[in-house]
Amino acid sequence: MSEDSYSCPSTGYDGSTTAGRAAAYAKNTNARMSMASEESLGKLGQTNKELQTIELRVEAISSGLRTASKEELASFKTELALLESKAKQLEGSGIDDIYTGDLQSGKQAAKDSKKDMLKRLETLFGRIDDTFANLKSRLESRPRAESME
Numbered sequence: 001m002s003e004d005s006y007s008c009p010s011t012g013y014d015g016s017t018t019a020g021r022a023a024a025y026a027k028n029t030n031a032r033m034s035m036a037s038e039e040s041l042g043k044l045g046q047t048n049k050e051l052q053t054i055e056l057r058v059e060a061i062s063s064g065l066r067t068a069s070k071e072e073l074a075s076f077k078t079e080l081a082l083l084e085s086k087a088k089q090l091e092g093s094g095i096d097d098i099y100t101g102d103l104q105s106g107k108q109a110a111k112d113s114k115k116d117m118l119k120r121l122e123t124l125f126g127r128i129d130d131t132f133a134n135l136k137s138r139l140e141s142r143p144r145a146e147s148m149e
Contacts, residue, residue: 032105033105033106034103034104034105034106036102036103036106037103037104037105037106037107037109037110038106040098040099040100040103040106040110041106041109041110041113043094043098044094044095044098044110044113044114044117046094047090047094047095047098047117048113048117050086050090050094051087051090051094051117051120051121051124054083054086054087054090054124055120055124057079057083058080058083058124058127058128058131059127061076061079061080061083061131062127062130062131062134064076065131065134065135065138068138070139073135073138073139074139076135077132077135077139080128080131080132080135083128084125084128087121087124087125087128090121091118091121094117095114095117095118095121098110098114100114
């Protein structure tokens with residue numbers, strides 16, 4: 001899936017936000033950028049791809065709750081916790097660790113990309129919390145095997 005066609009309904013990301021534009025700028029521009037700017041924008045582009053993957057999987061889990069079996073719900077709960085952990089790690093090591101203060105040629109693109117991804121992460125964490133709540137509700141509403149005897 002290309003960056004241009006990616007969208008995530010739960011976070012509102014449509015592929016045209018600053019992270020996508022910054023990555024496209026880094027790839028497609030003929031402007032000369034410093035090595036530090038190219039490196040920073042490259043790392044942010046990779047972080048953007050990882051964030052997209054997490055967003056899509058959280059959306060798939062959220063959409064699958066309605067028809068999931070008890071076993072699938074338990075699996076979703078575990079996976080959702082792992083995705084939340086990955087997102088938190090991504091926030092720290094993929095976004096916050098990219099320093100823009102010393103950049104010149106790619107400074108604004110990197111700052112815009114970071115700001116966009118942090119906003120998407122905030123939305124994603126809210127979506128994860130909502131999905132956990134829905135998952136808990138679904139697990140509690142499922143009849144237990146022993147109560148059906």
